[in-house]
Amino acid sequence: MAADGVLAPSRSDVQSADAMRSPPVAVHNLSVAYGGVPALIDVTWTSPPSGLVAIVGPNGAGKSTLLKAMLGLVPAASGEALIHGEKIERQYGRVAYVPQRSSVDWDFPATALDVVAMGLYRRIGWLRPVRRADRERARGYLETVGLSDLADRQIGALSGGQQQRVFxxxxxxxxxxxxxxxxxxxxxxxxxxxxxxxxxxKLRADGALVICVHHDLGSVPEIFDHVLLLNRHVIAAGPVVTDFTPALIAKTYGVPLEPLGQAKAAPDDV
Amino acid sequence: MTEFLQIDFPALICGTLAALVCALVGNFLVLTRQSMFGDAVGHVVFPGIVIAYLLAGTTAIWVMLAGAGTAALVTALLVEFLRRIAGVDPSTALGAVFTAMFALGVVLLEQSGLAGTSFDVHHILYGNVEAAIWPAATGPASLFNMDTLSQLPAQIGRLMIGLGLVTATILLLFKELRIVCFDPVFAATIGLRPKLVGAVITALAALAAVVSLEAVGVILVVAMMVCPPATARLLTDDLRMQVVISAVVAIASGILGYGVAAFLPSALGFDLSLGAAGTIAVVAGLFQLAAMLAGPKRRPARVA
Structure with missing residues (x-):
């Protein structure tokens, strides 16, 4: 029951004219460099209005960097990424970000419920405490991911999969x-x-857009409906049925196109 | 009783308040693995305070804080400069900057003729809780007399102001501190300004170092910042409880540590005097040792 309320798009999104007009994510000629080394080169991509998108590419292709650039976490050398047609600074709180699990200290003194409640912090606002009602609300989301029994467990005592579900x-x-x-x-x-x-x-059915950096090529068609093939440049982007082709995948990973089974040069993580 | 109020009571209060204010801030340094930053802050505020005193000629808390804050800022900028421009590893940069700043403070102090005052190097290093005395006290009634209370050492007033500011900030910003310590990147994506909150932690650490410097000294500031929170972390998995327990451990360390220094040697028949700052730190260290040996939240060392 909690799940139904939980996954409905929030009222502000439904009412926002911007959200209707502009695509959720639009990247224009974006380039990002780390210490002079280019990580993304002239990336232009417009997201579908909703659906499940996989960003796929080899290690070092700039997949995480692209997500971080969308969130304003890394500066653009040129170009820009817009969220609902606006700069991210005007859209904080309308983008939910799930970082890599390894990015935080799981020994931190916090329970699963404490971490889920962090998703409510923006709505609670600066200087205001987390109240009982907020914690009850957070409990509903833990139920959605099947972790209500572990709400009070310290996060380091959860399995990797459970930690991911907390996120x-x-x-x-x-x-x-x-x-x-x-x-x-x-x-x-x-x-x-x-x-x-x-x-x-469920999120897709409710009209949301979910974009995942994804490493397992085999499960892309089963989970996602859109794909963005990235290797610093955009190689291809579009529906999985038309753009997730062996030829484009081979081009993305920089391996010569050969019949399956002979592609010995493929990197380990393909 | 009168002697206790005149000599032991003010020193006990100073030592305990210093331990408390440092421990409260220390929670957030320990959580963000910046324990050594607490050490650095303790050291760099020293030249800041000396310079501020030489310029302003007073030990008013706002002057001291301005000097300390400037020194902390200069340190942060120098560390950042060495890291970015010279490509020096951050902990090396911090080590180089804070020892150099501290040495500058020592040189200035010796050249300024301040040595021998309350700015004596020995006291700056190790603290001098015993300097806090309350000659106006005449008996228990003095504790309720505004006139005599106003003659308590000024150090206690400074510690109370520091404690009030630290406590109020932690209460108001508790959720922001928690998220920025745990997941600063996520905090940035919801517009919670992790760098600003990080600067607040740094500022609180500088404040705690300044107000407790007289009592515990620069070397022991880090013991007060690290031991009580690290002890508390081994006793609970809840951040709020951790902060509360660290406060209790700090208060207990202050009282027991002072008691050991003031009364143990004579009780055992030795004719020697112990510095209370040192015994407070030792007691805090013993609490941590006990928690490490028997705390419920110990974790086995991870095999890489």
């Missing part, structure tokens, strides 16, 4: 219509994979 629940608590996730399926168990896939499908 998903925190993102759901933001009640956004746009979700950016960095490798959510990396190293998770089958239960977590199933629960996350169901959550994403």
């Amino acid at each position: 998903i629940a925190r993102a759901l608590a933001q009640e956004s219509s746009l979700y950016l996730l960095d490798e959510p399926f990396a190293g998770v168990d089958a239960t977590t994979e199933r629960i996350m896939t169901n959550v994403f499908r």
